[in-house]
Amino acid sequence: MTYPTDLRYTSDHEWLRAQGTSWRVGITQFAVDQLGDITLVDLPKEGDLVTKGQRFGTIESVKSVSDLYAPVSGKVVAVNAALKNTPEQVNTAPYAGGWMIDLEPTEASEIEELLTPDAYIKHVAAQ
């Protein structure tokens, strides 16, 4: 399984990529493999505020439904609208076309607390 080294991670199997002042958020290959084929992704609206640890969206796969939890608190500055019609991009390209939202964090310290790639790989190995 692949976990890019330029990303930060959460123990809930989300990844974050720094891009200027915002952070792009998606779910990891591990999460995708657990979920199987994804059929629906419900995301917040641009401008919505999210709180770390709170639900910000939902993923329906063929076999289950899962919540998406905000990795950090912040404002949603972009939403991947393409997932509305092509949710399978999360399966095929979880770190690229399968991204979910861009967040502008309100608490810089929360970014510091995110897992490094090494720490995330150890977390996955323990699952």
Add this chain to the structure above:
Amino acid sequence: MDRLRTPLHDVHRQLGARLIDFGGWDMPVQYTAGTIKEHRAVREAVGLFDVSHMGEAYLRGDAARRVVDTLCTNNVAGAPNGKAVYTLLCRPTGGVVDDCIFYKRTDDEFFVIVNASNTAKDLAWLRTHAGGACNVEDVSEATALIAVQGPKAVAMVDTLSDTRVAQLPSFAFTEAAVGGVTCLVARTGYTGEDGFELACPAHLAVQLWDALLGAALPLGGLPIGLSARNTLRLESKLPLYGNDLDDDHTPLEAGLGWAVKLDNREFLGSDALRVQKAAGLQRQLVGFTIPAELRAVARHGYPVVDRTPGAEHAVIGTVTSGGPGISVSGAVGLAYVPPTFAKAGTVLTIDCRGKDVPATVVSGKFYKRPQ
């Protein structure tokens, strides 16, 4: 405790299957293609399913016919030799012990295939009620079971057989060598597609699987995991024991009255079922669909609610199976509801994790295969 393995376990690993714990068995939930592609392969070509985790038994002896007639809601005992019959085994209350298929070989020999999760319970049930009058032989471990399903399944298996199995009518069975392996070949399945289920000795399962997969792949066929098995059966409105059927619901409530033959018969549960039939049902299993544009899926356990002001009950039923449609649009599911909500066209309200979603009751299968 180590999970149980079917004789095809190594084959699944080699094929890159994702294995999960399914009732104590280490089973493929999906292969590398994934559920949606596997599902479509069965609808459009052919799919292979390892269902060797299911239980099998023989009932033999002079009293076998009488014992079977006492246990089965359907007329298994009176079926012609060579016929497979879907039936329920009921408790005296009418609740369902299991749903299964009996294969009548002769009046004194019946073969039965039962749900994996119920094998121990069913064997005990059969033995208790046989009471020594007929021999009940558990052959679950010695038997492998492979389902071959899809529009290309019949011609494909026929080509691999020494017998013209394509001529077998629906729910008939015969013995034939397929890929050189002697099997019980039954024209049955759990997908809504045409096809066969093949029972063979466990030690020959890999030989049979390899012959089938070798023929299936060039036809666009795939090995199919349990996840697609579930989406396929649900689209065809086939009930799943443990979800849609259980000890607390009767076959009449589950809409399986066609498999309950009450006329001039006495069997376990027949009295309770007659009473229920005469009194009318309090709840019924219905199929429902949710349009795609609502972007909602109702799953097992979600409550069916009545938001009418002053409604007698807020919760009127429960979804027993549900998921996204793959060959049909939107989401589909099954729910137990009162008869007043069971008519086709009725709009139910399902509480999907805090969101009220309208779902329409439909009669018949969600997916009907092209004739």
